Amino acid sequence: xxxxxxxxxxxxxxxxxxxxxxxxxxxxxxxxxxxxxxxxxxxxxxxxxxxxxxxxxxxxxxxxxxxxxxxxxxxxxxxxxxxxxxxxxxxxxxxxxxxxxxxxxxxxxxxxxxxxxxxxxxxxxxxxxxxxxxxxxxxxxxxxxxxxxxxxxxxxxxxxxxxxxxxxxxxxxxxxxx
Numbered sequence: 719x720x721x722x723x724x725x726x727x728x729x730x731x732x733x734x735x736x737x738x739x740x741x742x743x744x745x746x747x748x749x750x751x752x753x754x755x756x757x758x759x760x761x762x763x764x765x766x767x768x769x770x771x772x773x774x775x776x777x778x779x780x781x782x783x784x785x786x787x788x789x790x791x792x793x794x795x796x797x798x799x800x801x802x803x804x805x806x807x808x809x810x811x812x813x814x815x816x817x818x819x820x821x822x823x824x825x826x827x828x829x830x831x832x833x834x835x836x837x838x839x840x841x842x843x844x845x846x847x848x849x850x851x852x853x854x855x856x857x858x859x860x861x862x863x864x865x866x867x868x869x870x871x872x873x874x875x876x877x878x879x880x881x882x883x884x885x886x887x888x889x890x891x892x893x894x895x896x
Contacts, residue, residue: 720844722848728766732794736787736792746786747788756830775805775833790817799847802844
């Protein structure tokens with residue numbers, strides 16, 4: 719039995735600077751480059767949680783709120799929000815920082831899912847997660863619903879089997895016992 723881990727055990731902070739090769743024709747960081755950096759930060763976080771190699775299983779919707787401009791700094795914060803059997807959900811927050819104007823701004827956030835692998839590159843169990851803060855508990859609770867959405871969209875779960883999601887939209891019927 720593996721000892722449970724805390725979200726803070728997997729905290730990973732990554733910082734990059736936006737160089738000319740990282741930008742599009744508008745002088746903003748290319749979304750694909752940011753996703754690449756986010757994948758690296760999330761993988762490090764997942765590996766810290768399970769002490770094993772990991773592979774990316776899914777990336778949830780990434781919405782870009784603010785572009786990060788050439789010369790600005792990118793800060794990526796990643797931490798595991800929930801561990802399932804062999805997979806882990808990692809939440810990422812991304813900020814840009816303009817050192818000339820001296821301000822920091824939110825760029826986006828996302829959830830990545832990773833699967834831990836054993837020496838034969840097969841999925842292996844991961845330690846459970848023990849959230850401590852209110853924010854960690856909120857992310858932990860929501861992870862099951864986010865997982866069900868991912869499984870439905872990936873064709874691995876039927877919508878009727880998504881009990882956590884159904885409970886959000888369909889109130890229990892006391893006469894039917896559901």
